[in-house]
Amino acid sequence: MNEELNARLLELLARIEPLLPPEQAPIDWSRDVAAIWQRHALGGRLTAVAPRDGVRVEELVGIDHQKQALLDNTRAFLRGRPANHALLWGARGTGKSSLIRALLNDLGDEGLRLIQVDRHDLVGLPTLVQSLRGSDYRFVVYCDDLSFEGSDDAYKALKSVLDGTLTGPPDNVLLYATSNRRHLLPERMADNSDTRIEGGEIHHGDAVEEKISLSDRFGLWLSFYPFDQSTYLAACRHWVAHLGGRFDTDAEAAARRFALERGVRSGRAAWQFAISWVGRQ
Structure with a gap:
């Protein structure tokens, strides 16, 4: 009887084990932030x-x-x-x-x-x-x-x-x-x-x-709140410079079109424009 019970428990554990998370070392907060x-x-x-x-x-x-x-x-x-x-x-x-x-x-x-x-x-x-x-x-x-x-x-x-x-x-x-x-x-x-x-x-x-x-x-x-035009362009200028590009009059016109096409002025849109503009340059 005990052998049968042990066998069933081992079978159950074998089924459960794949569902458990893998073991991992505890986080070292002095190193990990x-x-x-x-x-x-x-x-x-x-x-x-x-x-x-x-x-x-x-x-x-x-x-x-x-x-x-x-x-x-x-x-x-x-x-x-x-x-x-x-x-x-x-x-x-x-x-x-x-x-x-x-x-x-x-x-x-x-x-x-x-x-x-x-x-x-x-x-x-x-x-x-x-x-x-x-x-x-x-x-x-x-x-x-x-x-x-x-x-x-x-x-x-x-x-x-x-x-x-x-x-x-x-x-x-x-x-x-x-x-x-x-x-x-x-x-x-x-x-x-x-x-x-x-x-x-x-x-x-x-x-x-x-x-x-x-x-x-x-x-x-x-x-x-959503950015106004001047704040959006300031963000575009900052992120283009951050990525190593130059924000000239052509870049400003392109940034205006980018916001118009997307229908939104935001920091995220400014970052996405900077990636697109500097990447093409």
């Missing part, structure tokens, strides 16, 4: 990654107020002072994600470490945050392009970590998120009809408060 968190059936794991580029905060054009506010908040955090979780929201391509990545190049030597979490892995966020408690380093946990559908419960894990648990997040962890939506969850006209029943729910106004309360737990809101 960035990582990606991935959730799996037994919790999650951190995978060290190299910084995407060497762009620094001062190189980002057209978002001076946002740069200074986020730098001040992050430096206060690194020095052990009170600091807020931050939500960077607004128009696409205006530098939200680039600004957070640039923080690592500016402040990595001061002890900042950056961990990116995909929206689909947010359920494991409490496990990640607790694993960082007590570390000598200070971590910004970063969620890019964050938004949720109305039926998505992953936001509850983020909401709980921000300000809902008994202990709260550790002193060495801040959460930064970028989004095109200010309130992260979809809002509908029906949400304002709190005087009648919606979908069988009597206290419909409570459901609206539930949606808005997630954004309210970020203490620092930074708004990003």
Whole structure:
């Protein structure tokens, strides 16, 4: 009987083993400055990654107020002072994600470490945050392009970590998120009809408060807006020079056409134009 049971257990383990994540050495935060968190059936794991580029905060054009506010908040955090979780929201391509990545190049030597979490892995966020408690380093946990559908419960894990648990997040962890939506969850006209029943729910106004309360737990809101013509051209001039090109009158005319064809003026469009222009030269 025991032999049969052992055989069945070994067979079961053989089936489960391919589903488990491969073993990896723990991250050495004295050397590694960035990582990606991935959730799996037994919790999650951190995978060290190299910084995407060497762009620094001062190189980002057209978002001076946002740069200074986020730098001040992050430096206060690194020095052990009170600091807020931050939500960077607004128009696409205006530098939200680039600004957070640039923080690592500016402040990595001061002890900042950056961990990116995909929206689909947010359920494991409490496990990640607790694993960082007590570390000598200070971590910004970063969620890019964050938004949720109305039926998505992953936001509850983020909401709980921000300000809902008994202990709260550790002193060495801040959460930064970028989004095109200010309130992260979809809002509908029906949400304002709190005087009648919606979908069988009597206290419909409570459901609206539930949606808005997630954004309210970020203490620092930074708004990003589409670039005007002069800001867009200044960004094009900067990135063309950054890539070793020359921004003359022909380049300016081409940059105007590039924005017109794409129907958008943004930092991302300026960077894409610079790549295209310098590449052709």
